[in-house]
Amino acid sequence: xxxxxxxxxxxxxxxxxxxxxxxxxxPQQNNQQTKKDKIEQLRIAFITKExxxxxxxxxxFWPVYNEMEKKKRNERxxxxxxxxxxxxxxxxxxxxxxxxKTKELLDMDIKIAEIKKETTEKVAGVIGYKKALKLLxxxxxxxxxxxxxxxxxxxxxxxxxxNQNRPRPQGxxxxxxxxx
Numbered sequence: 001x002x003x004x005x006x007x008x009x010x011x012x013x014x015x016x017x018x019x020x021x022x023x024x025x026x027p028q029q030n031n032q033q034t035k036k037d038k039i040e041q042l043r044i045a046f047i048t049k050e051x052x053x054x055x056x057x058x059x060x061f062w063p064v065y066n067e068m069e070k071k072k073r074n075e076r077x078x079x080x081x082x083x084x085x086x087x088x089x090x091x092x093x094x095x096x097x098x099x100x101k102t103k104e105l106l107d108m109d110i111k112i113a114e115i116k117k118e119t120t121e122k123v124a125g126v127i128g129y130k131k132a133l134k135l136l137x138x139x140x141x142x143x144x145x146x147x148x149x150x151x152x153x154x155x156x157x158x159x160x161x162x163n164q165n166r167p168r169p170q171g172x173x174x175x176x177x178x179x180x
Contacts, residue, residue, distance in 0.1 A: 043142055050138035051131050060126045065135075068119035072112060079108035 044062075053061060086093075086101045093101070124132035 039146065042146075046142045046145075047135065047138050050141065051127065051134050053127065053131075057127050057131075061123065064122050064126055065119070068115060068122060072115045072119070075108060075112050075115060079105060079112065082108065 048058060051057075051061075082101065082105055086098070086105065090098055120132050120136065123135060127135075
């Protein structure tokens with residue numbers, strides 16, 4: 001007896017095989033976007049607090065700042081892609097090609113600095129140079145704080161008796177410790 005194939009069942013089965021991997025990939029992508037969103041919210045709160053922006057200043061400041069940040073981010077992305085390609089392919093490139101690509105990267109660095117200068121000028125037109133200077137400092141502080149948090153090793157939770165579970169320096173174990 002020959003088994004009869006059910007076309008709708010085969011199509012359903014094929015769709016399930018195709019969609020299941022996508023369903024598992026989605027949470028990771030959403031998680032990455034959630035982290036980016038959280039960092040962006042922290043950055044906005046940090047800068048607003050550091051600059052002590054009034055509601056009126058913030059209303060004018062953020063659209064200008066975000067527009068300029070987008071320009072800077074796009075230029076950095078292009079620069080980073082160019083640098084990545086140069087690092088990847090430099091062994092097979094001629095000296096002249098390496099020189100050309102290196103100069104292009106340096107020109108992109110100059111373009112990023114020009115965008116930063118333009119940002120400072122536009123922002124100063126909205127909130128003044130005193131706060132524009134504070135902005136430059138706040139951006140550095142936020143970046144450093146973010147890097148510190150990312151690079152900070154996981155802090156162990158205190159155990160039941162109040163001591164933290166942390167590695168002891170070499171040569172110091174419970175038997176070697178003496179109470180004074």
